[in-house]
Amino acid sequence: MPSASQQIMRLGFGFAVSQALRVIIELGVPDLLAVGERSVDELAAATQSDADALYRVMRLLAPEGIFREVAPRHFELTEIGAVLRSDQPGPRDFVSMINSEAYLAFEQLLYSVRTGKPAFDKVFGSPRFDWLSEHPEQAALFQRAMVALSQGSNEAVAEACDFRPFTRIIDVGGGHGQLLSAILARNPHLSGVLFDLPSGVAAAHEGAGGDLPRTEFIAGDFFESVPSGDVYVIKKVVHDWDDGRAAAILRNCRKAMLPNGKVLVAETLVPPGDEPNQIKGIDVVMLAVTGGLERTEAQYASLFDAAGLRLERVIQTRGPISILEASPAYG
Numbered sequence: 001m002p003s004a005s006q007q008i009m010r011l012g013f014g015f016a017v018s019q020a021l022r023v024i025i026e027l028g029v030p031d032l033l034a035v036g037e038r039s040v041d042e043l044a045a046a047t048q049s050d051a052d053a054l055y056r057v058m059r060l061l062a063p064e065g066i067f068r069e070v071a072p073r074h075f076e077l078t079e080i081g082a083v084l085r086s087d088q089p090g091p092r093d094f095v096s097m098i099n100s101e102a103y104l105a106f107e108q109l110l111y112s113v114r115t116g117k118p119a120f121d122k123v124f125g126s127p128r129f130d131w132l133s134e135h136p137e138q139a140a141l142f143q144r145a146m147v148a149l150s151q152g153s154n155e156a157v158a159e160a161c162d163f164r165p166f167t168r169i170i171d172v173g174g175g176h177g178q179l180l181s182a183i184l185a186r187n188p189h190l191s192g193v194l195f196d197l198p199s200g201v202a203a204a205h206e207g208a209g210g211d212l213p214r215t216e217f218i219a220g221d222f223f224e225s226v227p228s229g230d231v232y233v234i235k236k237v238v239h240d241w242d243d244g245r246a247a248a249i250l251r252n253c254r255k256a257m258l259p260n261g262k263v264l265v266a267e268t269l270v271p272p273g274d275e276p277n278q279i280k281g282i283d284v285v286m287l288a289v290t291g292g293l294e295r296t297e298a299q300y301a302s303l304f305d306a307a308g309l310r311l312e313r314v315i316q317t318r319g320p321i322s323i324l325e326a327s328p329a330y331g
């Protein structure tokens with residue numbers, strides 16, 4: 001049993017494992033091991049790396065479950081490591097994305113904790129999504145990372161909602177379009193609008209999230225206005241923003257909505273208690289990177305109130321995501 005100080009040391013080394021993962025992804029090591037075990041010397045030659053340095057990084061990742069050292073300085077990929085291959089839809093893009101600008105912003109987490117403001121803006125000189133708009137390659141990586149992070153939750157949202165009463169769905173901040181694609185595939189009577197910043201619309205156009213039949217692609221700013229429709233899906237968008245900005249997006253949906261319309265906010269709710277849950281990590285990333293936050297059901301209910309909407313019910317999907325269904329509040 002590791003001592004208390006050994007356990008703290010292990011936590012403190014978290015950054016090393018995270019960056020080492022990014023390095024082996026960028027070197028393409030998982031792809032090189034797809035056909036079977038190889039020596040570090042072969043891997044170093046194929047990736048133009050220093051063999052001893054590469055060995056040390058792989059030796060760090062082996063006990064984390066990524067590789068098995070089958071003979072001295074010979075590694076094979078484990079089942080976990082295999083999801084980092086480029087032919088696997090998986091978390092490799094997320095690991096690369098989170099270990100670039102977000103990682104640099106995180107070094108200033110203390111600033112965010114002291115001020116409540118996103119460190120990203122201090123480090124990069126502009127807010128996260130403005131910065132991404134100026135950096136198309138990073139914006140494309142961000143969209144691929146969002147697909148990876150979704151891991152089945154788009155299907156789970158699409159199957160959990162009854163879209164029969166509606167005709168025109170607006171995916172607000174729909175980015176890559178995987179959610180809209182899943183909903184349209186299940187609901188042939190619906191037409192859709194993929195609404196996002198130009199970089200998100202570009203990713204959807206390129207098919208990053210799948211086929212988008214019957215879809216209008218509209219680039220715009222959801223703080224100004226959103227297109228008109230009778231059902232709004234907003235997945236993993238509200239959590240990017242503080243309460244004032246989040247309520248402004250929802251208010252714009254309320255304004256543009258056709259009669260009998262609904263807003264479906266898909267987010268992971270923060271559970272009570274101190275059980276481990278990935279959402280608590282994402283919440284602190286939001287603090288430092290976008291200035292947003294993960295919320296409890298009660299916090300979402302007050303946001304809807306502030307936007308002239310009323311929370312009707314919460315649907316728990318089969319994935320790690322809930323749907324908060326809201327209608328216009330009258331009177």
Ligand SMILES: C[S@@+](CC[C@H](N)C(=O)[O-])C[C@H]1O[C@@H](n2cnc3c(N)ncnc32)[C@H](O)[C@@H]1O
Nearest residue numbers: 129146173174175196197200220221222235236
């Ligand atoms: C965290 S991503 C979520 C993407 C997608 N809905 C999903 O679930 O994977 C947030 C999305 O909001 C978009 N976005 C950010 N600011 C925006 C704005 N002012 N107007 C429209 N879209 C915006 C981003 O481009 C991005 O696609």
